Amino acid sequence: MLEQDDNIPSNEVVQDIHIKQQQQQLTKQILKQKQQRLLLLRHSYCCRFNNNRHSYDGHDHDECPVTTHCKTMKLLWYHMSSCIDHKCKISHCLSSRKILSHFKSCKYSSCSICRPVRHMIAHSDDNDSSIL
Ligand SMILES: [Zn+2]
Numbered sequence: 001m002l003e004q005d006d007n008i009p010s011n012e013v014v015q016d017i018h019i020k021q022q023q024q025q026l027t028k029q030i031l032k033q034k035q036q037r038l039l040l041l042r043h044s045y046c047c048r049f050n051n052n053r054h055s056y057d058g059h060d061h062d063e064c065p066v067t068t069h070c071k072t073m074k075l076l077w078y079h080m081s082s083c084i085d086h087k088c089k090i091s092h093c094l095s096s097r098k099i100l101s102h103f104k105s106c107k108y109s110s111c112s113i114c115r116p117v118r119h120m121i122a123h124s125d126d127n128d129s130s131i132l
C-alpha cells in the first residue's frame with residue numbers, strides 16, 4: 001500500500017488539490033449568487049418604491065434607493081406571476097422560479113443556500129417576511 005502511494009507523481013496530487021480548490025471557489029460563488037438573487041427578489045417584492053405608482057404631482061420619483069436592480073426584479077415578479085413556460089427565454093425568469101421554489105419547499109435547516117438567507121431575513125429590519 002505504501003509503495004503504491006509513493007508511485008503517484010507529486011505534481012499530479014498538487015494539481016488535483018488545486019482543481020478541487022477552484023471547484024470549491026466556484027460552488028461558493030454560485031451559492032452566493034443564488035442567495036443574492038433570493039434576497040433581491042424578496043426585497044423587490046416588499047419594496048414600496050418603483051411600483052408604477054405616480055406621485056401626486058404626476059412625476060414618478062419613487063426610485064428605489066436600495067438597489068438599482070429593484071425595478072428589474074419587480075418587472076420579473078410581474079412576468080413570473082403568469083409565466084408557465086419551462087423554456088422561458090426572459091432573463092432570470094427560470095433561474096428565479098427555480099431558486100424560489102427551492103427556498104419555499106426546502107426543509108433542510110442546514111441548507112447551504114437557504115440557511116444564510118433565512119438568517120439574513122430574520123435579522124433584517126424589514127419584518128415583512130410573508131412572501132419568502
Ligand atoms: Zn426596492
Ligand SMILES: [Zn+2]
Nearest residue numbers: 083088090093
Ligand atoms: Zn418566464
Ligand SMILES: [Zn+2]
Nearest residue numbers: 106111113114
Ligand atoms: Zn435550501
